[in-house]
Amino acid sequence: MLPSQSNPNPWSESEPAEWSHYSDLETLIIEGAYSTKQPQAILDDYYIDFKQKRQISNIDSNKQRPIKRVQRKRDDKHLREERFMDLPVGTGRSFSGEYGWVSPFIIEVRRHLGLQPDQLPSKDPQLIPMLVEKAAQGIITEAIHIRKQREAEKLAEVLLEKKNKKMKEVWQCCAYLYTLESFLYKTINAAMRLIGDKDHEEVWRSKVGTLGPFCLLLWDDPYNTKVTIEKTLYRGANLKPEQIAAYEEMAKHKNEYRSFQAYTSCSRNRKKAE
Template identity: 70%
Template sequence: MATSTYTTPKNSLKCVEWMWQANPNPFSSSEPDIWNHYSDVENLIIERAYSNGEARAVLDDYYIDFQANRQISNTDDYKQRPVKRVVRNREDKHLREERFVDLPVSTERFVDLPVSTEHSFGGEYGWVSPFIIEVRRDLKLEPDELPSKKPEMIPQLVEQAAQGIIKEGKYIRKEEEAKELANMLREQKNNGIEQVWQRCAYIYSLESFLYKTLNATMRLVGDKEHESVWRSKIRTLGPFCLLLWDDPCNKKAKTKKTLYRGANLNREQIAKYEKMAKNNDEYGSFQAFTSCSRNRQKAEVFGNTLFIMEVVIAFTADLVGLSEYPNEEEELITPGVSFCVTKVESDRKINRHLIYLKLRQRFSSK
């Protein structure tokens, strides 16, 4: 992956982490201390204000008083909790279970399958993510009009993406977090597509509302009951999604690679995969961007099921050199990658269900 020209934002997380005391009574001497992590973006906001010698850092629901080492509610000064600044090695960072376990599909339609077997591909969309197709239509782009092929469109598309992120942030009362992400993206506005994509990948790798909202939206495509929901997000999330999807650093599909992802599945959900395993001609595809790990041991920590995915030929992106969490060994599967189930079994030694998938890209180019 071409990451040699990549530079992290000036205010990267590096070795600093801010935490807040979460036990019911944070000022009790009898209760054991419980410390929770701020989100990555909140950490960036707090650390920048701290490094600049400011008196406080303003978040969406609270502000941090550095002199008092307190988190204080923006609406009630009596709601306070202690905070602390922790310096540690990047390798010591906590693993993010939600990122590698949440199931990237609508639970009502596909019974928590981590992929869609009905609407992800085929028909008028071919093998490209339907959400991407609709974003390109909304932007009135011709087939050959992509930022990787038409650099002059990059500044405007980056600005549209930044404004869309802010609108989504306002909608869920995460405006400060959204502005931080938007400004981070705007820093690359006048650079080439490689730098822009790498910044998008870095932003996506952060723990924030953005990757969750984007993927939840993309999983709804094909669901008639929620069509108005995902279509309402095309103009806000679409530009960022397109920039992330139009990856100039991974132009060739990957082969001969194995990826892993944990999940919590019940008996009914596992039966769905067992049924697919009986028909090698039955394919589904990933609806959204899907985070996996190249490290089996780390993926096994999460859930009661382990997906073991053999990449026959598919577009994926190695995020290790871009992520603030290199120890996760994150690999991102591109929306629209198809799969078949080859085997489902149980491993009593590790107390996990094992589901084997083969990943295959039906189109070799975008």
């Protein structure tokens, strides 16, 4: 694990050193380069020079920061806060309507790919190579718009290694990639949380062709063969007053149901969610 010094002036001798860790995906790229004895690790905004122990800007070589290599344990609390935090959307509520077991996003993905409702990679392994290839390319396409191509290429590389594997192994890989701290889960969530918002319908539909194949692979969980009911899960989030009011109104109608359309982080432990 390589943190970089994050002081406003990283070379100051009078200020106490402050260190910031790289994201999961950046760390994966850096460690991959380090373990194969490459002199540098190239990231989207900067590169790491292992010999000089420097982080150097890709566009201005004068912008440098010291780095150091340490081992640390994952900070679960920090990561949980990141994933529990609602991304900003243009709606007064943070949930969607009752759409049944299959999300409208997944339905549109299947239509886009010309698949029948019962055509799933968990049931038809011949679909796996095609879906993995489309998922990898879609991730790269989305990343180009936000200048995260290096990160996307790493995600695609890891995913493509599973192209000819069985669905359980492919799904495990997709779940692993989704849980990494990276642009991927944020981009997917930002799109899928717009489902049900008529003012932004064209936004989430525009992601069907790029993010859709990956989402289909992640949704088609081969381990989840039985519907789980009567289970309480907890989720903490910062909500606006109008969003809280929407939940209060929903609670008045006990026979009605609502849904989270994005892949939503929850916990069985209320204390962790809070």
